[in-house]
Amino acid sequence: MMTKAQLVKLQGKLFAINLTWFELNSKKQLQHTTKLLKANYGVLSSSTIIDQDKLKQKKILVGLATKQLSACYSLASVIANKLKDGIFITDKISIANQQDQLYWLCIFKDKQPLAKVVLKDNTKTISVDGDQFLNLAQVKHLLDVYTKQYHTSIFIDLNNQHNLNIDSATDIVLDEILQSKLSSKYLIQKINRDYRIFILLSIIVIIGTTAIFFYKQHQQAIHKQLLAKQQQLIAFQKKAQPTTQEQIYKDIQINHLGMVLNSFNQFLTQLPVVIAGWNIHSVSYNSAEPDLLELIYQANFGMNILTAKNEATKLIALYPHQQASIEFSNNNQTMLIRLAFAKQDSQIDKLELNDLNQAISTEQGIATIADVQANFLEYNLGKIIAIDEKYSKQEISFNNINSLIFENLKALAQRHSNLIANVITITFDNNFNLGWSIKGNIYA
Known part of the structure; x- marks a missing residue:
């Protein structure tokens, strides 16, 4: 129980969640410390009474999930990262109120789980979820169709291998995969039943120390020192850096994915794809300079540079910016235009700092990833970066986006305030x- 993750099902997907385990000596001690635990570690996740070596005294292990000491992983992502390519099947994951035997099946490639797999079944084409529960007949049929089209490795962790009877399957223990991936986050902490005495003694020491300090500083000179300290404090507050929450709030206000995509949509309707015979090649956005766009035009044979520069100057006049510029390179075959990028979104403009408590959380991060998995095929989840003890962000990227996927992506971004755009590049072919290509972050 202390060496493997707890599996939970959220929005139809399995997640492996690390828990911090606390060891207590009795139910009475648990009752006394419940409020303290909830205040510091969040909602109580589970509790189990364990009789160790049949002794009279029983131990209680209480598991709590915290943002500082715990982490959530898609179970499919954990399997894919460990096994790289193939199919994993297990019958050792049970679902509450489920009488029939179900198998959890995961299809993955290049260390990434596949959200949708397109297969040809006889004369029809079917789309299969690469992360789902199936009954025995469905598993057999899926394996039969899949292995006819793709050569892949099959990994199993089964109580009864005779039901499937898979040739050349590799036995893998799911618990060992979870342990190797997540066990570094497991902690066992003992709760001291006398913690209230410790707190009381600490308060007495603090009060006593403070009283002695003020007693020794009762002289008239202390007023000048306090005045100087007050002035220093005011000066420090003016120079104080914004909090992490304020930085995230500012990032959302400036770089929210939905706002950026909507603004792009408006900009592209007015963008000239040809300037004096120079064809548009790409448009780029970078959150490092969120109020600028970079446009690259390529010259056709025999085009005049002066004419192109004059037309580009007229375009910049429509989107003025202090850092706007026109540069030629590649033997005067490439023209780089930098101009202003105005963004506005009523939904994000109304977002207040206090709203971050609901918009940015571990649960909301999981919900956003589940929404992406349910609606998109070509995406990549990158590493998780801890911002501080409370907040983190995970890299995400989307590729090969056509007009339909673009509209779905805009709708997704409007549903989740924790999606941020980092780098967006639009390329144009000869037919415009x-x-x-979109890279961003998911705040959690």
Whole structure:
């Protein structure tokens, strides 16, 4: 129980959640410390009474999930990261109120779980979820169709291998995969039943020390010192850096994915794809300079540079910015234009600092990832970066975005305030068809 993760099902997907385990000696001690635990570690997740070596005294292990000491992983992502390519099948994950035997099946490639797998079943084409529960007949049928089209490795952790009878399958223990991936986050902490005495003694020491300090400083000179300290404090407060929450709030206000995509949509309707014979090649956005866009035009044979520069100057006049510029490179075959990028979104403009408590949380991060998995095929989840003890962010990228996927992505971003755009690049082919590449972050 202390060496493997707890599995939970959220929005149809399995997640492996690390818990911090606390050891107590009795139910009475648990009752006394419940408020303290909830105040410092969040909602009580589970509790189990364990009789160790049949002794009279029983131990209680209480598991709590915290943002500082715990982490959530998609179970499919954990399996994919460990096994790289193939199919994993297990019958050792049970679902409450489920009488029939179910198998959890995960399909993955290049260390990434596949949200949708397109297969040809006889004369029809079917789309299969690469992370789901299936009954025995469904598993057999899926394996039969999949292995006819793809050569892949099959990994199993089964109580009864005869039901499936898979040739050349590799036995893998799910618990060992979870332990190797997540066990570094497991902690056992003992709760001291006399913690209230410790707190009381600490308060007495603090009060006594403070009283002695003020007694020794009762002389008239202390007023000048206090005045100087007060002035220093005011000066320090003016120079104080914004809190992490304020920085995240500012990032959302400036770089929210939905706001950026909507602003792009408006900008592209007015963008000239040809300037004096120079064809548009790409448009780029970077959160490092969120109020600027970079446009690259490429010259056709025999085009005049002066004419192109004059037309580009007129375009910049429509989007003025202090750092706006026009540069030629690649033997005067490439023209780089930098101009202002105005963004506005009523939904994000109304977002207040206090709203972050609901918009940015571990649960909301999981919900956003689940929404992405349910609606998109070509995406990549990157590493999780801890911002501080409370907040983190995870890299995410989308590729090969057509017009339909673009509209779905805008709708997704409007549903989740924790999606941020970092780098967006739009490329144009010879027929001026758009291709999108988007990199961003999910705050949690």
